Amino acid sequence: MNRAFKFRIYPTKEQEVLLAKTFGCCRFLYNIMLADKISEYKANGKMLKNTPAIYKKEYPFLKEVDSLALANVQLHLETAYKNFFRTPAVGFPKFKSKHRNHNSYTTNVVNGNISIQAGKLKLPKLKEVRVKQHREIPDNYVLKSVTVSREPSGKYYASLLYEVEPSENQAKFMSYQDARILGIDYAMHGMAVFSDNLGSVYEGYMRKAEEKLAREQRRLSHCQIGSSNYQKQKRKVALCHEKVKNQRKDYIHKLTRRIAEEYDAVGVEDIDMKAMSQCLNFGKSVMDNSYGMFRDILDYKLKEKNKKLVKIDRFFPSSKKCCKCGQVKKELKLSERVYRCSCGNVMDRDKNAAVNIREEARRMLTA
Numbered sequence: 001m002n003r004a005f006k007f008r009i010y011p012t013k014e015q016e017v018l019l020a021k022t023f024g025c026c027r028f029l030y031n032i033m034l035a036d037k038i039s040e041y042k043a044n045g046k047m048l049k050n051t052p053a054i055y056k057k058e059y060p061f062l063k064e065v066d067s068l069a070l071a072n073v074q075l076h077l078e079t080a081y082k083n084f085f086r087t088p089a090v091g092f093p094k095f096k097s098k099h100r101n102h103n104s105y106t107t108n109v110v111n112g113n114i115s116i117q118a119g120k121l122k123l124p125k126l127k128e129v130r131v132k133q134h135r136e137i138p139d140n141y142v143l144k145s146v147t148v149s150r151e152p153s154g155k156y157y158a159s160l161l162y163e164v165e166p167s168e169n170q171a172k173f174m175s176y177q178d179a180r181i182l183g184i185d186y187a188m189h190g191m192a193v194f195s196d197n198l199g200s201v202y203e204g205y206m207r208k209a210e211e212k213l214a215r216e217q218r219r220l221s222h223c224q225i226g227s228s229n230y231q232k233q234k235r236k237v238a239l240c241h242e243k244v245k246n247q248r249k250d251y252i253h254k255l256t257r258r259i260a261e262e263y264d265a266v267g268v269e270d271i272d273m274k275a276m277s278q279c280l281n282f283g284k285s286v287m288d289n290s291y292g293m294f295r296d297i298l299d300y301k302l303k304e305k306n307k308k309l310v311k312i313d314r315f316f317p318s319s320k321k322c323c324k325c326g327q328v329k330k331e332l333k334l335s336e337r338v339y340r341c342s343c344g345n346v347m348d349r350d351k352n353a354a355v356n357i358r359e360e361a362r363r364m365l366t367a
Contacts, residue, residue: 011129028059031095179365182266188285192291264307266302269357316360325345329341
C-alpha cells in the first residue's frame with residue numbers, strides 16, 4: 001500500500017522563481033494539450049494522442065522545468081479525458097486558471113534523483129531545498145514520487161509518496177461477536193455523537209473565526225484589485241482560511257487515531273454530505289463539521305491496522321428505533337431531541353441512534 005508524508009519546505013528566492021515557472025508550464029501544457037484534443041475530436045471524432053515532446057520544439061521554455069513534471073501532466077489529462085468518456089457524470093476536463101487553480105506539480109523518482117536527509121530535500125532542477133521534517137520515515141519505505149504545492153497563503157509544501165509493505169503484526173480478528181465496536185451518528189453541532197463516551201467535542205472552528213474573517217474580507221473589498229495592498233490583504237484572508245483548515249485537520253487526525261487504536265470496528269451512516277449541504281440552508285454548518293473528511297481519514301487509518309469501517313444504509317431507522325427494546329416509532333420530528341419509548345427508555349436522540357448503528361454494524365460483521 002501507499003503512504004504519504006507532507007512536509008513544509010522553504011525554497012530560496014531563486015528556487016521560488018523556478019517553482020513558479022514549473023507551475024506555469026504545467027498549467028500551460030495541460031491547457032494546450034486539452035485544447036488540441038478538443039479540436040481533434042471535433043474535426044475527426046478521434047482522441048488525439050499528444051505528448052509534451054511535441055510542444056517543446058514550438059515552446060522552448062518548457063525545457064527549463066522538470067520533464068517528469070510535464071509527463072505527469074499528460075497522465076493526469078489522459079486520466080481525466082478517459083474518465084469522462086467512461087462516466088460522463090464526472091464532467092468534462094476543465095481548463096486550468098492561473099487565479100483559481102491550486103499551484104502544484106508531481107515528479108517521480110528515477111535513479112535516485114529525489115532524496116530527503118539532514119533537513120534537505122533533493123529535487124530535480126531545484127537541487128536541495130530546506131525542509132521541516134517533523135516525523136521520521138522508516139528505512140523500509142520506498143519513495144515513489146513527490147508533489148510540490150504552493151498554498152494561497154504563499155507557503156510551500158512537499159508531499160512524499162512511499163510504497164509500504166503491509167505490516168505482519170497488524171491486528172486480526174476471527175470474530176466480531178466480542179469485539180470493541182463504536183457507533184457514530186452524524187450531528188449538526190459537534191460533528192458526531194458516539195455510542196461510547198469519548199469526551200470529544202468539535203469546536204466549530206469556522207464559526208469561531210467568522211468575525212475575524214469577515215473583517216479581513218471587508219478590508220480586501222476596499223482595496224484596488226491588482227495593487228500591492230490588495231495582494232497583501234488577499235494573503236491575510238488566505239491565512240485565516242488556512243488556520244481554520246489546519247485546526248480542523250488537527251482535531252480530526254487526533255480523534256481518528258484514538259478511535260483506530262481503541263476499537264476493532266466502527267459503524268457509520270452512509271450519508272450523502274453534499275446533498276445534505278444543499279438542503280435546508282445547512283451548507284455552512286455541514287461543511288464546517290467536515291464529517292465526510294472525518295469518515296475518509298478514519299477509513300484509511302482503520303485499514304492500516306486491518307480493522308473495519310462499516311457503512312450502515314442511510315435508510316436504516318437508527319433514530320426511530322429504541323436501542324433497548326427494538327421498537328420503531330412511525331414518526332419522529334426533527335425537533336424532538338430526547339427519545340422516549342413506551343418501554344421506559346429516555347435518552348438523547350443522537351446517542352440512541354449511535355447505539356443502534358453500533359449494534360447494526362455488529363450484526364453485519366457477524367452475519
